[in-house]
Amino acid sequence: MLDPVIHPDTRLKIMTALVELGLGTSIAFSALQDTLGMTAGNLSVQARKLEQAGYVAITKSYQANKPVTYIGVTGQGEAAYRKYVATLKVILGM
Amino acid sequence: MNRQYTQKELHEKLRIVEASSHVMHVSRSYAWYRLLAIWGVVWFVSYSVLWLGQVVRSWQILSLWTSGVVAAGAIGATLYIGRGQCSVVRGSGRVADVRLLRFWGAVVCGLTIMPALLYMLGLDMVTICFLIQPLMVSWLTGAVFVAVGVRYRHASEIWSGIAMLVIGAAAISMALPDRLLWLAVVGGGSMCVSALRWRYAAQKGRLTNA
Numbered sequence: 001m002l003d004p005v006i007h008p009d010t011r012l013k014i015m016t017a018l019v020e021l022g023l024g025t026s027i028a029f030s031a032l033q034d035t036l037g038m039t040a041g042n043l044s045v046q047a048r049k050l051e052q053a054g055y056v057a058i059t060k061s062y063q064a065n066k067p068v069t070y071i072g073v074t075g076q077g078e079a080a081y082r083k084y085v086a087t088l089k090v091i092l093g094m
Numbered sequence: 095m096n097r098q099y100t101q102k103e104l105h106e107k108l109r110i111v112e113a114s115s116h117v118m119h120v121s122r123s124y125a126w127y128r129l130l131a132i133w134g135v136v137w138f139v140s141y142s143v144l145w146l147g148q149v150v151r152s153w154q155i156l157s158l159w160t161s162g163v164v165a166a167g168a169i170g171a172t173l174y175i176g177r178g179q180c181s182v183v184r185g186s187g188r189v190a191d192v193r194l195l196r197f198w199g200a201v202v203c204g205l206t207i208m209p210a211l212l213y214m215l216g217l218d219m220v221t222i223c224f225l226i227q228p229l230m231v232s233w234l235t236g237a238v239f240v241a242v243g244v245r246y247r248h249a250s251e252i253w254s255g256i257a258m259l260v261i262g263a264a265a266i267s268m269a270l271p272d273r274l275l276w277l278a279v280v281g282g283g284s285m286c287v288s289a290l291r292w293r294y295a296a297q298k299g300r301l302t303n304a
Contacts, residue, residue, distance in 0.1 A: 002099070007107075009107075009110055012107060012110050012111065012114070013110060013114040016110070016111050016114035016115050016118070017114050017115075017117070017118040019115075020114070020115045020118040021118060021183070022185075024185045025183060025184065025185035026183070026184045026185050027182060027183050027184075028181070028182040028183075030182075031182040031183075035117060035118060036114070036117070063181060070184055072184075072185065085111060088104060088107055088108060088111075089108070091099065091104055092101070092104050092105065092108065094108075
C-alpha cells in the first residue's frame with residue numbers, strides 16, 4: 001500500500017526534493033518554492049500536512065532582521081519516502 | 095489494494111520522483127553557473143588587458159592594474175553570490191557549497207591576481223609572463239577544475255577543466271603569436287559557454303506540471 005500522505009503529486013515532489021537535499025539539511029521555503037515552481041500557498045498547505053505526519057520539520061529564524069522559514073526532511077519522513085519509492089517499484093515490477 | 099492504482103498513474107509517480115530529484119540537484123548548482131559566467135568575463139577582460147599591455151608598451155602598468163581591479167570586483171561578486179547560495183540552505187548539506195565556493199574562488203582569484211601582485215612586489219615582466227603563459231595557466235586551472243569537479247560531482251567544472259587542458263595543449267602545439275588574447279577569448283568563452291550549458295540544463299529539468 002502506498003503511503004497516502006506522500007502519494008499526492010505535490011507532496012511527492014516536496015518529499016523527493018527534501019530527501020535529495022539530505023537528512024539534517026533544510027532549505028529556505030522561498031528557495032524550495034522557486035525550485036519546484038509552486039505557489040507559496042500551495043507549498044505552505046502541503047508542507048503543513050507533511051509536518052503533521054512528522055515527515056518534515058519546519059523552523060523559523062531571522063536573517064538580517066528578516067524572517068526566514070526553513071523546511072527539511074525528518075528521519076521518519078526519509079524512511080517513509082524510501083518505503084514509498086520501493087513499494088512503487090515493486091508494484092511496477094522494477 | 096494495489097489495484098486501485100493504474101499503471102499510468104504509477105509510472106507518472108515514478109516520473110515525478112525522478113524529475114523532482116533531478117530539478118533539486120540542478121537548482122542547487124544554479125549559483126555556480128552565475129559564478130562561472132562572472133569568472134568567464136573576468137578571465138576574458140583580465141587577459142585582454144594584459145595582452146594590450148604586451149602590444150602597447152606604455153599600457154603595461156595600466157593593464158596589470160586594470161586586471162587587478164577587475165579581479166577584485168569578481169571576488170566581491172563571488173562572495174555576494176556565494177553568501178546568497180549558502181544562506182538558503184542550512185545543515186550538513188551546506189558544507190559542500192561553502193567548501194566549493196572557497197576552494198574554487200581562491201584558486202581562480204589567485205591565478206588572476208597573482209601577476210599584478212608579483213609585479214607590484216618588484217618582479218620583472220619576463221618572470222611574470224612566464225607565470226601567466228597560456229600553457230601553465232591553462233593546465234594548472236584545468237587540473238584544479240577537474241579535481242574540484244570530480245570531488246564535488248559538478249559536471250560543469252569537469253568540462254571547464256577539460257576545456258582548459260585542451261586549450262593549454264592547443265596553445266603550445268599551435269604556437270600562436272598572440273597567446274594572451276587567444277587565452278582570453280577561448281578561456282573566457284569556454285567558461286561562459288559552460289555556464290550557459292549549465293543554465294540550459296537547469297531550465298530543461300524544471301518541472302512544468304507543479
